[in-house]
Amino acid sequence: MRLVKKIKSMQNLSNTYKRKGRTIGFVPTMGYLHQGHLSLARQADRDTDVVVMSIYVNPLQFGPREDFKRYPRDLKRDMRLAARVGVDIIFAPEDKEMYPQGHSTFVNVEKLSEGLCGKSRPGHFKGVTTVIAKLFNIVHPDIAYFGQKDAQQARVIEKMVEDLNMNTKIKMMPIIRESDGLAMSSRNIYLTKEERKDALSLYRALKIAEAMLKEGKSNQREIIARMKKSIANKPSYRIDYIGIVDAKTLQPKRRLEGKVLIALAVWFGKTRLIDNIVVNIKKPACPGRSYSGQARETSNQ
Amino acid sequence: MRLVKKIKSMQNLSNTYKRKGRTIGFVPTMGYLHQGHLSLARQADRDTDVVVMSIYVNPLQFGPREDFKRYPRDLKRDMRLAARVGVDIIFAPEDKEMYPQGHSTFVNVEKLSEGLCGKSRPGHFKGVTTVIAKLFNIVHPDIAYFGQKDAQQARVIEKMVEDLNMNTKIKMMPIIRESDGLAMSSRNIYLTKEERKDALSLYRALKIAEAMLKEGKSNQREIIARMKKSIANKPSYRIDYIGIVDAKTLQPKRRLEGKVLIALAVWFGKTRLIDNIVVNIKKPACPGRSYSGQARETSNQ
Numbered sequence: 205m206r207l208v209k210k211i212k213s214m215q216n217l218s219n220t221y222k223r224k225g226r227t228i229g230f231v232p233t234m235g236y237l238h239q240g241h242l243s244l245a246r247q248a249d250r251d252t253d254v255v256v257m258s259i260y261v262n263p264l265q266f267g268p269r270e271d272f273k274r275y276p277r278d279l280k281r282d283m284r285l286a287a288r289v290g291v292d293i294i295f296a297p298e299d300k301e302m303y304p305q306g307h308s309t310f311v312n313v314e315k316l317s318e319g320l321c322g323k324s325r326p327g328h329f330k331g332v333t334t335v336i337a338k339l340f341n342i343v344h345p346d347i348a349y350f351g352q353k354d355a356q357q358a359r360v361i362e363k364m365v366e367d368l369n370m371n372t373k374i375k376m377m378p379i380i381r382e383s384d385g386l387a388m389s390s391r392n393i394y395l396t397k398e399e400r401k402d403a404l405s406l407y408r409a410l411k412i413a414e415a416m417l418k419e420g421k422s423n424q425r426e427i428i429a430r431m432k433k434s435i436a437n438k439p440s441y442r443i444d445y446i447g448i449v450d451a452k453t454l455q456p457k458r459r460l461e462g463k464v465l466i467a468l469a470v471w472f473g474k475t476r477l478i479d480n481i482v483v484n485i486k487k488p489a490c491p492g493r494s495y496s497g498q499a500r501e502t503s504n505q
Numbered sequence: 506m507r508l509v510k511k512i513k514s515m516q517n518l519s520n521t522y523k524r525k526g527r528t529i530g531f532v533p534t535m536g537y538l539h540q541g542h543l544s545l546a547r548q549a550d551r552d553t554d555v556v557v558m559s560i561y562v563n564p565l566q567f568g569p570r571e572d573f574k575r576y577p578r579d580l581k582r583d584m585r586l587a588a589r590v591g592v593d594i595i596f597a598p599e600d601k602e603m604y605p606q607g608h609s610t611f612v613n614v615e616k617l618s619e620g621l622c623g624k625s626r627p628g629h630f631k632g633v634t635t636v637i638a639k640l641f642n643i644v645h646p647d648i649a650y651f652g653q654k655d656a657q658q659a660r661v662i663e664k665m666v667e668d669l670n671m672n673t674k675i676k677m678m679p680i681i682r683e684s685d686g687l688a689m690s691s692r693n694i695y696l697t698k699e700e701r702k703d704a705l706s707l708y709r710a711l712k713i714a715e716a717m718l719k720e721g722k723s724n725q726r727e728i729i730a731r732m733k734k735s736i737a738n739k740p741s742y743r744i745d746y747i748g749i750v751d752a753k754t755l756q757p758k759r760r761l762e763g764k765v766l767i768a769l770a771v772w773f774g775k776t777r778l779i780d781n782i783v784v785n786i787k788k789p790a791c792p793g794r795s796y797s798g799q800a801r802e803t804s805n806q
Contacts (some may be wrong), residue, residue: 211670219672225524308616309634309668314609333610334669341670367610368635369512369642371520 205287207294211302211342214295218256218344226253230345230372231291232336235259236276236390240380242289244349247377249290256343257286258295260302265331271474276390295343302338311337313360313367316454320356320447320467321478332357333364340365340372347373351380353387355465355480359454379479381407387479399472402436406470409434410481413448413466417483422460424448435470444469444476451482460485506588508595512603512643515596519557519645527554531646531673532592533637536560537577537691541681543590545650548678550591557644558587559596561603566632572775577691596644603639612638614661614668617755621657621748621768622779633658634665641666641673648674652681654688656766656781660755680780682708688780700773703737707771710735711782714749714767718784723761725749736771745770745777752783761786 208214221228229248233241241257248255259282266272283294310330316322317329340348350358362374380388385407386400395403409431416427428446435443449456451463467480509515522529530549534542542558549556560583567573584595611631617623618630641649651659663675681689686708687701696704710732717728729747736744750757752764768781 215670215672222523223526307668309612309614309665311610311612311638311669314611316609337612338668338670341672344672364610367608367639368612369516369639371516371642371645 205283205291205294207283207296209295209297209301211297214256214293214297214342215344217293218342221254222344227346228252228344229255230339230343230348231255231257232339232348232350233257233259234261234275234390235282235296236278236393237282237285238380238388238390238392240351240353240388242285243380244351244377245286245289245291247375248347248349251347251375254293255291256293256295256345257291258297258339258343260295260297260335260339262302262331262335263299264303264334265328267325267327270325271391271394274394276393295339302335310334311364311368313363316356316360316363319449319454320445321469322356324444324469329357329360333360336361337364337368337370340370345372347375349375349377351378352376352480352482353379353389354478355451355467355482356454359452385411387477389477391475391477394475395472399475402438402441403470403472403477405434405436406468406477406479409446409468410466410479414481414483417460417464417485424460431466431468435468436472440471440473442471444471461487506584506592506595508584508597510596510598510602512598515557515594515598515643516645518594519643522555523645528647529553529645530556531640531644531649532556532558533640533649533651534558534560535562535576535691536583536597537579537694538583538586539681539689539691539693541652541654541689543586544681545652545678546587546590546592548676549648549650552648552676555594556592557594557596557646558592559598559640559644561596561598561636561640563603563632563636564600565604565635566629568626568628571626572692572695575695577694596640603636611635612665612669614664617657617661617664620750620755621746622770623657625745625770630658630661634661637662638665638669638671641671646673648676650676650678652679653677653781653783654680654690655779656752656768656783657755660753686712688778690778692776692778695776696773700776703739703742704771704773704778706735706737707769707778707780710747710769711767711780715782715784718761718765718786725761732767732769736769737773741772741774743772745772762788 229252231244231248261275263272311333312330313333322329358376365372365374386403412434413427413431431446446468449465451465464483464485465480469478530553532545532549546558562576564573612634613631614634623630659677666673666675687704713735714728714732732747747769750766752766765784765786766781770779
C-alpha cells in the first residue's frame with residue numbers, strides 16, 4: 205500500500221492506471237476508520253482493480269463551532285486497517301494542498317442540501333460537495349463508495365454527479381452497526397459510557413418507526429411523537445431533528461408511499477449523532493381501495 | 506466532422522480517444538461562429554489530436570431580461586465554418602439534455618465573479634462555470650481554449666480549474682478584431698449601421714487608456730474620464746462600466762503596476778458590447794525613485 209500526499213502525484217498515478225485500462229474504486233473518508241469505512245473498501249476491492257482511499261478531515265464541511273479541531277485523527281492506525289482490506293493507495297493531502305490561500309470555488313447542490321442536516325449545519329454540504337468534486341478530479345474513480353449512514357450526504361453527492369455529468373458511478377452501501385445496534389461513527393469515541401448506552405435509543409426509535417409503518421400507521425406526527433418518547437431524555441441531550449422524507453428528493457411526503465427515509469440527529473452532551481432507516485412502502489395493490497391498512501413491505505436500507 | 510447531440514455519446518467518444526492516448530482540444534462556444542472562435546479551433550488543431558467544439562446557447566448564463574431567445578443561432582453555417590478549421594466533433598446538446606428537470610447543482614467562483622460584468626449580470630458567471638464544469642466532464646479535454654475578449658470569463662474559468670483540480674489546461678487566446686478594430690462578437694449582428702460605427706469608440710477608448718499608461722499617467726480617475734469622453738454618446742447609449750483592475754485578481758489596484766486589465770461594457774441601443782485590453786506596466790527599475798514618470802512597457806494582451 206502506498207501513501208500519497210500530493211495532488212499532482214495522485215493525479216499522475218490515476219492517469220497512469222487509466223491509460224492501462226485499470227478501473228479505480230474510491231473510498232473518500234475523514235479517517236479514524238471503523239468497520240463502516242472498511243466495508244466500503246472491501247466492496248471497492250471486489251469491484252475494481254485499484255482501490256484508493258482518501259483520508260482528509262475537510263475543514264470546509266465543519267461549521268465554526270463544530271468539532272473540526274477535536275475530530276479524531278490517527279493515520280498510522282488507519283493505514284494498518286486499510287492495508288488489510290485491499291486498499292492500494294491512501295491519499296492524505298494537507299490543508300494547504302487542498303485549499304491554498306485564495307481558494308474560492310464551490311460546488312453546491314441546492315434544495316437537497318437544505319433540509320435535515322443541512323438546516324442545522326449551514327454550509328456543511330457545500331463543503332462536502334466541493335471537496336468530493338475536487339477529490340473526483342484528482343482520483344478519477346470509476347466507482348466511488350458512500351455509506352448510507354450519511355444518507356443525505358450520499359444523496360447530495362449522487363445528485364451532484366448526475367447534474368454535473370461526472371464520469372463516476374456512486375455506490376451506496378448499508379449502515380454497519382455495532383452488535384447492539386449503534387451505527388458506527390468515528391464520533392462514537394466522543395461518548396461517555398452513559399451517553400454510549402443512551403445513544404442506543406436512536407436505533408430503537410428508528411425500529412419503532414419502521415414497525416409502525418409496517419403495521420400500516422400513516423400519521424407522521426404520531427410516528428414522530430412515539431420516536432421522541434423513545435429517545436433517551438436528559439438535560440444535556442437534545443433532539444436536533446427527526447425527519448420523514450422521500451428517500452430520493454429528501455422532501456416531506458404527504459402520503460407515505462415508496463421509499464421513505466426516516467432520519468434523525470440527536471445531541472448526546474457535546475456529541476451529535478445521526479442515524480436513519482429506509483422503509484419501502486408498497487403502493488396499494490388494488491387501485492380504488494383506501495390507502496390506510498394496505499400491506500407494506502419494509503427494508504432496512 | 507461529426508455532430509454529436511447526446512451527452513452519453515460524447516462521453517463515450519472522449520473515453521475512447523483517451524484510452525487510445527489521443528489528446529483532446531476543446532473549444533466551448535455559443536455558436537454563430539466568427540473569426541475569434543475559429544482562431545481558437547485553429548490553435549486547438551495545432552496543439553491536439555482531436556478537436557471538439559461545443560455549440561450550446563447556455564440558458565443558465567442569461568439573466569431573465571437578457572437576449573437568450575434572440576441570441577443568433579445557425580448550426581448549419583457553424584458546421585460549415587468549423588469543418589474548415591480542423592474541428593473533428595461538434596457537440597450540440599439540447600437544453601433538456603443539459604438541464605433536465607430538477608437540475609440543481611451549481612459551480613460558483615466567488616470574488617472573481619463579482620465585479621465588472623458580474624455586477625451588472627448577477628448569476629452570469631455561475632451559469633458559465635456550471636456549464637463549463639459539465640462540458641469538461643463530458644468532453645474530458647486536455648486543453649480548452651478561451652478568448653481574451655471575455656477576459657473575466659476566462660479568468661473565472663482558470664480559477665475554477667485551479668480550485669477544483671480539474672485535469673484540463675486553459676489556453677487564453679488574443680482578441681480577434683475586425684479590420685477597423687471592433688472586437689469580434691456574435692452580438693455585433695444586432696447593431697444598426699450607426700451603432701456599428703459608434704461601437705468603434707470602445708477600442709478607441711481602450712487605446713487612449715493604453716497610450717496614457719504608456720506616457721506614465723497613473724491617475725485612474727483621469728484615465729477613465731478621458732475614456733468616457735471618447736465613447737460615442739447618444740441618448741440610447743449607456744456605459745455599463747469601465748474598470749481598471751489587476752489582470753489576475755480582477756480587483757482594483759491602488760498602484761498601476763504589473764498586468765493591468767482595462768475592461769468596459771457599453772450599451773449601444775439594445776446591444777451590450779464588451780471589450781478590453783491588458784497593459785503590462787513594469788515596476789520602477791530603481792527602488793526608491795518615485796513611481797510616477799517611470800518607463801512603462803505595454804502589450805496588447
